[in-house]
Amino acid sequence: MRLASLLLCLAVASPAIAQDQTTIPEAALETAAQLREQALADDTSWRVTESLTTEIGPRLPGSEADARAVAWAEAKFRALGFDRVWTEPVTFPRWVRNSESARVVGAHAQPLVVTALGGSPGGDVEAEIVRFADFAALEAAPDGSLAGRIAFMDFQMERTADGSGYGDAGPVRSRGPSVASSKGAVGYLMRSLGTSHARVANTGITRFAEGVEPIPAAALSLPDADQLNRLLERGPVTVSLSLDVGFDGEYTSHNVIGEITGSGGSDEFVVIASHLDSWDLGTGAIDDASGVGITMAAGHLIGQLEQRPRRSIRVIAFANEEQGLIGARQYAQRHADHIGLHLLAAESDFGAGRIYGFNTGAPEHARAATRQIAQALAPLGIEHMDDQGGPGPDIIPMVQAGVTWAWLGQDGTQYFDLHHNANDTLDKVDPQDLAQNTAAYVVLAYLAAEAEGDFGSAPRAGDDR
Template structure:
C-alpha cells in the first residue's frame, strides 16, 4: 500500500509547529475548576499559615536564631498540613548581622535622622559634608575623587506602579550606589529608601560592593528624613554623622524546606510552587514573604484530596533577601532534573490581588496556556503575554531551562511596606489573600493534570524572557 509513504510525505510538508503535539488539559480537570476555585476563595487556610509564621516566628533575618526557628516551623507546618514528604536541603551563605544604627545632622541645624543599614554594609562611624545627587546617573557623572571625605546622598524617589517596575531604578540605587560612591572618593553612602511611602519607616535591602573596592558604611533614610536632609542641603553646606554597627560574621547554614504531595500517576514529574522563608528584620515579613509561604503551602494542602497526577512540590526557600541563596542552592542540587520540573511559579510580590497571567509556555503550549487563562478569568485575572517573568528564587532554574508561570500581584502599594518596619500582618487583606490562594490552586491543579509538558528542557529557549 502507498498510504504510509503518502502520509510521511504530507507530514514532511507540514510546518514543524503542526507536528508538535500540543499540550492540553483534559475536560475532567477543567470541569473541577469552578468548585475548586470557590473552595479556595472560601478557605482561610492561607491566612492562618501567614498569621502563624508572622506571629510565632516574627522577623526571620537569614543567619539568626529566628532563621532556625522558621525552618523548624516550616517542617512542622508541612507535616501538620498532611504533605506526603517533607525534607530539607542545606543552604550556606555569609552571615550578615545588624546591631545598631544612628544618624544625626551636625552644627546649627542639629537633629536626628532615621535611617537603616543596608544589608551587606560594613559598620563604622563617619562624619562628613553631604553631597546630594538626584539619581544614580548624577552620581556616576561626578568627577572621580570629587567626594573625598564626603557623604554621597542619592535622592531618587520611586514611583508607584502596578507591576512595581520602578524598583529597577530604586533598587538599582541601593545595589550599585555604594560602589559608585567609593569610586568618587566618598567616605559613606546614604540614599532615599527604595520605597513609595511617606513615613519615617526606613527601607533596608541588600547592597554589594564591586571586587577590589574597600566597602564603606551604606544606609537608607526614611522618606521623611530624606526630604528633611534635601531641604537642609539646599540651605547650605550640611554635615551629618552616620554610625552603623553591622557587618559580616562568618558563615551560616540554613535550609530550604520542601513539602511534596506525591503525584498519583506521574510522581516523578513536578509542578513547583513556593516563596521564601526568610525576611528582613525590621517588620515581621508579612508581605515579603510570609504571604507567599501561606499561599503556596495552602495550595498544596487544598489539592491533596484531589490526588493530582503530577507531584506538587512547595519550596520554602532560604535567604532570598541577601542574594537568592536558596534558589541558587536548589538549582545546583537539581540541575540534572530540569525536565522533571514541568513548570514552576513563585509568589514573592506581596498579597495584593492577582491581576495578570503569563508563562514561558505562552506559544509552544498555547492551547494549555489559553485553558489556564480561561480558568483564571473569573478571579479577575487576564492573560498578559510578554508582561510577566519568573520571580526571584525560581530564576536560577528557569535560566537552566525550566518552564515558568507568572501570577502577577497588584504591587501599587507594595513598596510602601517593602523591607521596612510596617511590613506586618495587619497590612494584608484576607479577601485578597484568598484570591491569591484560589489563583495558585487553579493554576497548580491544571498544570498537574495537563497532558503534555510546558517546555522544560535543559537550555530551553524562552525559559526566561
C-alpha cells in the same frame, strides 16, 4: 542545511508538532473550578501567614529566628498533610545588625531615621554630604571628587502597580555605595526605595565590587530625605552616621520543601514557591510570609482531593532570598540533572495584593494549555496577558537552567509602602485578597499537573551552571 532539506524536515516535523500540542482535559477543568471556589472560602493561607509572623516574627538570614523558621516550616508542611517533607542546606555569609543611627550636626543639629543596608560594613563617619539626583549622576562624578564626603543619593522611586519603579531604581541601592566609595566617599546615604511617607526607612542588600573599600551605607526615610534637601537649600550639611553591623562568619540555613505526590506515577512535578526569610525591621508579612501561606495552602487543598493530579505538586520555601536568591541558586545547582522534571514553576513574592494578570513562558506547543488555565482563572478577575510577566525572583535560577515560568501578577500599588521596612506587619494583609491569591495558585498548579503534554522545560544547551 540546504533549503530543500530544510523544507523536507519542516514538512515531516509539522504533523508531529500539531499532534503534540499540550492541552488540559475537560474533567480537570471541572475539578479546578470546584477547587477555585473551595479556596475562596478557605482560610488556610491566612492561618499559615498569621502563624509564621506571630510565632517566628522577622527572619533575618542567619539569625536564631531563621533556624526557628525552618523548624516551623517543616512542622507546618507535615500538619497540612504533605506526603514528603525535607530540607536542603543553604550556606552563606551571615550579616548582622546590632544598631544604627544618624544625625545632622552643627547649627541645625537633629536626628535622622535611617537603617543600614544589608551587606554594609559597620563604622562611624562624620562628613559633609553631596547630593545626587540619580545613579547616572553619581557614576558621572569625577574620580576623587567625593574624597572625605558622604554621598547622598536622592533618587525618588515611582509608585507602580507592577513594581517597575523598583526595577528602575535597583542600582541606586545595589551598586550605589560601591560606586560612591570608588570615587572617594567615606559613607553613603540614600532615599529609601519605597513609596511610604511614614517615617520608616527601607533596608535591602548592597554589594561592593572587588577591590572597592566597603563604606557604611544606610537608607533614610522619605521624610528625612526631604529634610536633608531643605537643609541643603540653606547651605552645606554635615551628617554623623554610626552603624554597628557587618558580616560575621558563615551560616547554614535550609530550603524547606513539601510535596503532594501525584497519582500518575510520573517523576514530573509543578513548583509553586515563596521564600521563608525576611528582613528584620517588620515581621515579614507581605515579604514573604503571605507567599508562604498562599503556596502552602494551595498545595494542601490539592492534597485533600480524593483523586490527586497526575503529577506532583512541589512547594518550596526558599532560604535567604533577600541577600541574593542564595537558596534558589543553590537549589538550581543541586537539581541541575533534573531540570526537565520541573514541569512549570511560579513564585508568590510580591505581597498579598489581588492577582490581576497571568501568563507563562511556555513555547507555542503549550500555549493552548496556557489559554485554558487563563480561562479557569478568569472568574477570579485575572486577565490573560500574553505579552507580559516573567519569573518570580527565586524562579530565575531555574529558568536560566531551562525551567518554564508561570506568572500570577499581583497588584503592587501599595507594596512598596511596606517593603523592607518596619510597617511590613500582619495587619496589612487582607484575608480576602489572600484567599483570591490562593485560589489562583490552586488552579494554576492543579491544571498544570493534569496537562497532557509538557510546558517546554528542558536543560538549556550549553548551560554553564
